[in-house]
Amino acid sequence: MAEHATPHHAHEEHHEEGWVKKYLWSTDHKIICFQYMFTGMFMALIGGFFSYVFRMQTAFPGIEVPLYGMVSAAEYNGLITSHGTIMIFWVAMPVLVAAFGNYLIPLMIGCDDMVFPKINRLSYQVFFLSTVVLLSSFFVDGGPFGGAWTAYPPLSANAAWNNTPLGASLWVLAVALEFVAFLLGGINFITTAMNSRAPGMRYTDIPIVVWFIVIASMLFMSSVGPLIAGAVMLFMDQQVGTGFFDPARGGDPVLWQHLFWFFGHPEVYVVLLPAIGITAEIITVFSRKKLFAYRTVLFTAIATGVLSFTVWAHHQFIAGIDPRMAHIFTITTLLISVPIAEMMFVFIATLYGGSITLSTPMLWALAFVGEFLIGGVTGIFLGASGADIYFHDTYFVLAHFHYTFFPIAIIGTYAGVTYWFPKMFGRMMNDTLGKWHFWLTIIPFNFIFIPLFVLGAAGEHRRIYNYQNFPELSGEWFFALRELATVALIIMLLAQVIFFVNVYISLRSGKKAGKNPFRANTLEWQAESPPPHGNFAELPTVYRGPYEYSVPGRAEDYWPQNAPT
Amino acid sequence: MIERWVVQGSTYAADIDGIIWLIAVLVGFWFLVAEGVFFWLIVKFRARDGQRAQYITGEEAKQKRFIAWPHYLVLVCDVFIVVGAVRVWVEVKQSLPSEAEAQRVRVISQQWAWSFVHPGADGKLESADDIRTVDELHIEVGQKYIYELESRDVLHSFSVPVFRLKQDAVPGRVITGWFEATVTGTYDIQCVEICGIGHGMMAARIVIESPEQHAAWIASHSAAQLAARTR
Numbered sequence: 067m068a069e070h071a072t073p074h075h076a077h078e079e080h081h082e083e084g085w086v087k088k089y090l091w092s093t094d095h096k097i098i099c100f101q102y103m104f105t106g107m108f109m110a111l112i113g114g115f116f117s118y119v120f121r122m123q124t125a126f127p128g129i130e131v132p133l134y135g136m137v138s139a140a141e142y143n144g145l146i147t148s149h150g151t152i153m154i155f156w157v158a159m160p161v162l163v164a165a166f167g168n169y170l171i172p173l174m175i176g177c178d179d180m181v182f183p184k185i186n187r188l189s190y191q192v193f194f195l196s197t198v199v200l201l202s203s204f205f206v207d208g209g210p211f212g213g214a215w216t217a218y219p220p221l222s223a224n225a226a227w228n229n230t231p232l233g234a235s236l237w238v239l240a241v242a243l244e245f246v247a248f249l250l251g252g253i254n255f256i257t258t259a260m261n262s263r264a265p266g267m268r269y270t271d272i273p274i275v276v277w278f279i280v281i282a283s284m285l286f287m288s289s290v291g292p293l294i295a296g297a298v299m300l301f302m303d304q305q306v307g308t309g310f311f312d313p314a315r316g317g318d319p320v321l322w323q324h325l326f327w328f329f330g331h332p333e334v335y336v337v338l339l340p341a342i343g344i345t346a347e348i349i350t351v352f353s354r355k356k357l358f359a360y361r362t363v364l365f366t367a368i369a370t371g372v373l374s375f376t377v378w379a380h381h382q383f384i385a386g387i388d389p390r391m392a393h394i395f396t397i398t399t400l401l402i403s404v405p406i407a408e409m410m411f412v413f414i415a416t417l418y419g420g421s422i423t424l425s426t427p428m429l430w431a432l433a434f435v436g437e438f439l440i441g442g443v444t445g446i447f448l449g450a451s452g453a454d455i456y457f458h459d460t461y462f463v464l465a466h467f468h469y470t471f472f473p474i475a476i477i478g479t480y481a482g483v484t485y486w487f488p489k490m491f492g493r494m495m496n497d498t499l500g501k502w503h504f505w506l507t508i509i510p511f512n513f514i515f516i517p518l519f520v521l522g523a524a525g526e527h528r529r530i531y532n533y534q535n536f537p538e539l540s541g542e543w544f545f546a547l548r549e550l551a552t553v554a555l556i557i558m559l560l561a562q563v564i565f566f567v568n569v570y571i572s573l574r575s576g577k578k579a580g581k582n583p584f585r586a587n588t589l590e591w592q593a594e595s596p597p598p599h600g601n602f603a604e605l606p607t608v609y610r611g612p613y614e615y616s617v618p619g620r621a622e623d624y625w626p627q628n629a630p631t
Numbered sequence: 632m633i634e635r636w637v638v639q640g641s642t643y644a645a646d647i648d649g650i651i652w653l654i655a656v657l658v659g660f661w662f663l664v665a666e667g668v669f670f671w672l673i674v675k676f677r678a679r680d681g682q683r684a685q686y687i688t689g690e691e692a693k694q695k696r697f698i699a700w701p702h703y704l705v706l707v708c709d710v711f712i713v714v715g716a717v718r719v720w721v722e723v724k725q726s727l728p729s730e731a732e733a734q735r736v737r738v739i740s741q742q743w744a745w746s747f748v749h750p751g752a753d754g755k756l757e758s759a760d761d762i763r764t765v766d767e768l769h770i771e772v773g774q775k776y777i778y779e780l781e782s783r784d785v786l787h788s789f790s791v792p793v794f795r796l797k798q799d800a801v802p803g804r805v806i807t808g809w810f811e812a813t814v815t816g817t818y819d820i821q822c823v824e825i826c827g828i829g830h831g832m833m834a835a836r837i838v839i840e841s842p843e844q845h846a847a848w849i850a851s852h853s854a855a856q857l858a859a860r861t862r
Contacts, residue, residue, distance in 0.1 A: 140828045214825045220802060221785040227742065227827055313803025319786060320801060353676065358689030359698060384788070386801040389724040393717050400709040407705050411698045412689070414665065417672040419685030424677070432673065439665055443658040450712050452650045452719030456633065456795045459788060459823040524636035525792035527823040531831030538637075538792065538819040616684040623683055 093183035094599050096490075099169035101190045103483075105197060106161035110475075113152035114559050120145045125545065125552035127532040139531045140229065143212030146529055148204075150215030151237065154333070155244050156197060158475035162340040163286070164193070164248065166482055167255045167279040169490070173590035173597060174273045176264030176606040176628070180254045189250035196243035203236035211237035214529060216326055219311035219319045223303040235304050242297040245290050252283035264589065264628070266608035270360060271627065273588050273612040275343030278367055282339040285371050289332040296325035323385055327378035334470065335374045339367060341478030342409060345431045348485050349413055350613045351586045352428035353420030354623050357613040358412050366405035366412075373402045383454045392451040399449030406442060410435060421616070421623075425584075426500030430481035433508050434473045441469030444519070462522030465515045472511060480507075480565070487569075488583050492595040493576030499568040506561035513554035517547040585624045588612045592628055633795075640793030640818065640839070642811045643723050647795040650715045657708045661701075723796070727809050733775040736768065740780070740787035740800045743829030745820060751853045762852045766835040768820065771845040772812045780806045788824035791837055799824055812839045 089097060115133075122129060123137040130136055137145070168186070172179055180186045203210040211233040213221045222238075225231035259272070259280045299310040300322065309315030311322050350357050357363065376398040383392050413435050422428070444466040447453045457463060480503075487495050526539050533539040533548075582591040593602050606628035614625040632655055633648045676684075687694060727733075735756045737748035747768045751760025756779075762769075770776055780789055782800035790797040794810050822833035840848060 139831055143825070143828060143830070212828070218786050218824070221825070221827055227785050229828060313801070318803075354678075354684040356686060356688055358687065359695060360688075361690065362695070362698065384724075384797050385786075385799045386804060386806055389720070392720055392724070396716050396720075397713055400713055403709060404702055404705055408698060408702050410665065411701050414669050414672065415689060415697055417669070417676060419687055420672075420676045421678040421682060421684040422673060422676050424673075432669075436666060436669060439662060439669075443662045446658050446712060447651060447654050450650065450654060450716035452647060452716035452723070453654055455720070455723055455797055456647050456651065456792075458797055459790075520636075523633055525819075525821075527790065527821050529825045529830060535832045535834045536819050536821060537836075616686050618686050 091187070093179070093187045095168045095172050095180050095183070095186060096597065098186055098190050099165045100490075102160040102168065102193070103165035105194065106157050106159075106165060109152050109156040109160075109197065113149050113157060114562070116145045116149040116152070118555060118559055120149070121548075121552040121555050123531065124533070125548040127534055137531075140209065140212060142531045143214075143529070144204075144210040144230075144233070147212050147214050147237075148210050151200070151241070153471070153475060154215065154337075155241060156200065158337040158471065159244070159248060160193060161479050162337050162475065162482075163279060163282055164189070164251050166275070166340055166344065167251065167283070169486065170273075170590065171255055171258050171276055171279065172262070173489075173593060173601055174276050174588050174612075175259060175262060175267060176589040176602065176608065177258070177262035178600045178602065178605070181258045181262055182254050185250050186254050189247050189254070192243055192250065193247035196240045196247060199236055199243060200240035203233045203240070206232040206236065208233055216330070217300070217322075218326075219300060219303065219322050220313075222322075223300060223311045223319075225304070231304075235301060238297050238301045238304070242294060242301075245294055245297075248286060249290065252287045255283045256280055256287075264606050264608045267627075270364075271608055271611045273343075274346040274357065274360070274363060275340065277364060278339035278343035278346075281367050281371050282336045285332045285339075285374065286336045289329045289336075289375065292325045293329035296322055320382070320386055323382050324378070327381045328375070330381070331378045332371070332374040335370055337474050338470070339371075341434065341474040341481075342367075344478050344482040344485070345413065345434045347586075347588065348427050348431035348481055349416055349435075350615060351485075351584050352425055352431070353417055353422045354615045355416050355420040355613075356615055358415040358418075360611065360613065363409060363412050366408045370402060370405045370409075373398060373405070377402055377449075380449050380451075380454070383451050384458050396449060396451045400446065403442065403446060403449075410439060410442070426495065426497055426504060427481055427485035429501065429504045430477055430484060433504070434477045434481060437469060437477065437508075437511070438473040441466060441471075441473060444469060457522065459528050460522040461518045461526045461528060464528055465518040465522055468515050468518075472515075476507070476511075480504075485584075486590075487572070488579030489590055489593075489595050489597070491573055491576075492579055493572050494579050494583060495572045495576060496568050499564055499571070503561060503564040503568060506564065507558055510554040510558035510561070514551045514558065517551045521547055582626075585622075587614060587624050587626050589627055592626055638793045638814060638816075638818070639795075640791075640812055640814045640816075641795065642813055643719070644793070644795045644813075646719050646722060650712075650719045653715050654712055657712060661705070661708065724808065727777055727807060728775040728811075730777075733777045733809065734771075735777050735779060736770070737779045737781065738768070738789055738800075739783065740789065740822065740826075740833075741783035742785065742827050743822070743833040745789075745822075745833070745835040747835075749849070752849055760853045762849065768835065768837045769845065769848050770812060770837065770839055771842055772815050772839050773842070775809060775811045777807055777809050780808070785826050786824045787822045787826050787833070790821040790823040791818065792821065793818045793837075797823060815839045815841055815844075 119131050119134045122131040208230040211230050213228050221227050222234055228234055302308040303310055309317040311317045311319045379395040380399045579595045589606050608627045616623045632652050639645050739746045746765050749762040750756050780800045782802040787800045796810050798808050817836050817838050820835035820837050
């Protein structure tokens with residue numbers, strides 16, 4: 067930033083900023099990305115630790131869990147509830163949508179920052195507050211809420227039944243605050259992508275990941291309203307004594323399920339789309355290929371988004387809804403398999419004729435496709451009403467959505483972090499450590515959840531403190547599979563140390579990355595690594611789409627979006 | 632597939648296992664094809680010195696059919712699955728046997744126990760010889776039953792894995808459904824909807840008896856209950 071600032075940004079970049087102003091009170095989208103990402107990763111450590119504790123109790127009932135101690139039934143419920151809540155609302159959402167959205171949107175569309183930087187800052191601050199509220203629920207009388215992350219009333223609505231008078235209310239409050247944070251973020255993402263694109267960037271020149279984060283934000287903003295209304299009603303049932311969900315006073319507990327899942331199912335696609343977008347960027351770069359059928363990808367994402375509003379009641383087939391409704395939701399649910407399958411086909415087709423380098427980010431991106439396919443096909447069993455009668459609320463469901471959420475939240479995040487790390491911090495990551503980390507995460511991951519598919523198919527139901535209470539589920543091989551899954555989980559959790567070591571080593575002594583180490587086309591790679599406040603020395607102009615790799619007749623096999631023809 | 636792990640104990644268990652098997656075959660096949668092509672491409676198109684990637688837009692109809700055809704096939708498979716799922720669903724959840732051929736039992740869930748009301752010798756509920764039990768449901772093999780599922784507090788869910796039957800209990804409602812056992816023996820009843828601290832111990836047993844055994848059980852309990860009541 068030695069030269070005079072370009073006419074486009076009147077940023078205060080020549081000011082000397084204090085540490086607090088620069089890192090805690092910043093309006094810079096990149097710093098806000100780091101705030102979201104580090105908070106999300108910190109929460110992931112907590113959520114991961116919880117899974118270790120309750121898996122130990124499930125596999126070895128009554129054991130004194132190392133680093134924790136005995137697990138009581140009430141604690142067990144609190145641990146599983148917190149694990150689910152944290153992993154979805156405090157890990158997947160902040161990291162995939164907020165962190166990557168913040169980092170990538172301005173850089174990839176070639177502008178200097180979000181259009182509403184102060185709203186952006188407020189978004190993180192509200193999110194931080196929601197995190198504090200959630201964590202505080204672990205220290206109140208009665209402990210954290212233990213009624214599962216779906217918080218079905220009447221259990222969640224009345225302390226007489228859940229025994230967590232404060233924990234349940236703090237849970238609702240934290241979730242509602244968190245939604246406010248992402249609403250603020252979403253406004254920014256959509257407005258920025260619509261208004262601040264570099265000159266020459268048409269809608270079909272926008273990188274897929276940006277499109278997908280914007281579509282995800284739209285889905286989130288259109289679906290969250292009913293749930294916020296539901297959260298207010300639930301809070302009032304808990305604290306004011308209303309009876310929205312209390313049948314004894316004319317309320318209806320099933321109403322909550324509709325409000326929750328009307329949000330909850332689009333939410334799956336809210337976090338899925340950014341992960342798919344990240345995968346699209348990485349697969350094209352490391353196979354040196356143009357993305358197969360850009361428009362098809364875009365339209366399938368929009369189709370998925372629209373359809374995702376029509377499938378929610380497949381979570382409620384046996385919840386006491388009118389049984390005739392199940393037919394409609396079976397049809398819509400199976401229909402949504404078509405655009406999602408199509409997206410997977412597109413990635414597979416993109417590999418054809420490529421020149422594939424299996425770098426660490428590419429391994430993560432390919433693993434996303436390979437593993438997510440398992441999550442996708444097992445979903446068909448649950449969307450089909452007749453089969454769901456048996457599978458509902460078993461470990462088959464749990465294994466299914468972990469085969470979707472794990473690729474999304476963990477594999478997608480690692481793909482994105484390892485790919486953009488050189489841009490974020492200006493240094494390359496260590497590839498050897500990266501590959502060790504990859505294999506020691508992916509192999510144990512499958513050893514955790516494939517046994518759980520089998521257990522679920524054999525009738526093991528969810529959220530059970532001690533399976534010895536159920537004679538049919540106490541057999542020797544049941545416990546052998548539970549132990550296998552638990553041991554694999556411990557190995558996978560320990561393997562995450564490799565990642566943090568890699569980050570530490572790479573930050574200190576990684577090779578200097580330069581602007582564009584992967585020879586990629588998109589605009590963020592034309593900025594300095596790391597990009598300074600204001601991003602670009604000179605704001606770029608765009609001449610072509612983001613995936614012009616290996617164009618015949620050119621010496622280079624890539625063609626940056628901003629390179630003049 | 633499921634019958635390898637859990638006994639098929641009701642008239643519709645085989646149908647539910649059948650639809651699960653149908654889905655497993657259809658999606659399993661496509662899953663294997665997709666993963667096979669995926670790994671084959673990764674191996675075949677690894678970067679080699681001096682060899683450039685091809686430039687394929689995927690926007691031309693000739694190229695797009697590689698995506699279009701698989702997705703038509705997915706759609707066709709979806710139709711088979713929907714038809715199969717709906718047929719099973721109608722049988723299990725949308726039809727009830729007539730009062731004449733079925734007996735009624737009441738299933739009451741509460742934190743954290745199951746209680747059951749069986750008809751006594753008169754075959755009717757709401758009469759003096761009803762038999763009430765806790766955590767133990769006694770039924771007769773080969774007899775159709777209509778259950779009336781209630782909850783006294785929060786949501787619970789009545790699950791009998793050997794029947795492949797599952798239904799949530801909602802406070803304030805009486806939800807009916809049906810089953811007919813095809814095997815005798817004693818099996819698990821689970822609560823599969825989280826219902827508080829004791830959810831993990833909310834287990835009960837279903838005792839499926841031959842007509843003679845069942846009649847004997849009713850006789851012994853009716854007598855005992857009447858004696859207790861007149862004491």
